[in-house]
Every structure is written in C-alpha cells, then in structure tokens.
Amino acid sequence: MSYVKGADKLARKFRAIPKQVMDEVNKAVDVAAKDLIRTATILHPGAGDTRSAMTAEKVDGGVMVNFGPKSKVTEGDSGPRPFVNPALKATMKRRKNRMKRAVSRGVKKVLTGV
Numbered sequence: 001m002s003y004v005k006g007a008d009k010l011a012r013k014f015r016a017i018p019k020q021v022m023d024e025v026n027k028a029v030d031v032a033a034k035d036l037i038r039t040a041t042i043l044h045p046g047a048g049d050t051r052s053a054m055t056a057e058k059v060d061g062g063v064m065v066n067f068g069p070k071s072k073v074t075e076g077d078s079g080p081r082p083f084v085n086p087a088l089k090a091t092m093k094r095r096k097n098r099m100k101r102a103v104s105r106g107v108k109k110v111l112t113g114v
Helices: 007-043 071-075 084-112
Strands: 055-059 062-066
Touching: 007 055, 007 062, 007 084
Parallel strands: none
Antiparallel strands: 055 062
16 A cells, blocks of 8 residues: 555545535625625516515525515516516526636635635
C-alpha cells in the first residue's frame, strides 16, 4: 500500500464541500427569490395591497415566494397566471446561472481556503 502525501488533507476538504456549497446556494436562492418578487411586482396588473403583499419568506430548506392573499383571484384556479409565469420565464436564465456560480464559489472557497 502506498502513501500519498496530503491525501488526508484533501479528503477533509472534499468532505467540507457539500456544506459550503449548500451555504452558497442558500444565499443565491434568497437573492433569486427577491429578484423573482421584484419582477412579478412589475408585471402584476393590479395595484395596492395585492402588489405590496408579495414576499419571499424563509422556510426550512429554502425560500417560499408568496404572491399575496389575492393572487388566486388574479391568477384564477387553473387558468393562466398573468404575472407569475412571465416573471418565472424572465428570470429563469439569471436564476439558473446564479445557482451554477454559487456551486462554483462554494467549491472554490473550500479548495482554496478563502
């Protein structure tokens, strides 16, 4: 059996990657949720309390986007969602790339020690 110098140190770093990546991804999810709310607010056809009631709330394991108490009236039961779907589509590329960068940033932090 051969010995590889520094293998134990590298193994410790690899074990630390999932936690660091999840921390970075959670931060990115918070930013993405706020960005989604901002875009949906702009696209919302109503005004007043329905628009201002949109929030991004932290829950266990992530962030829940709440489109307000009257969003069901605005969206309909199963019909088109006039401001949610366009907001999701408009922010999809940004959200996806933000998550990719968060994963890369988490791995780099662990491996470089920064």
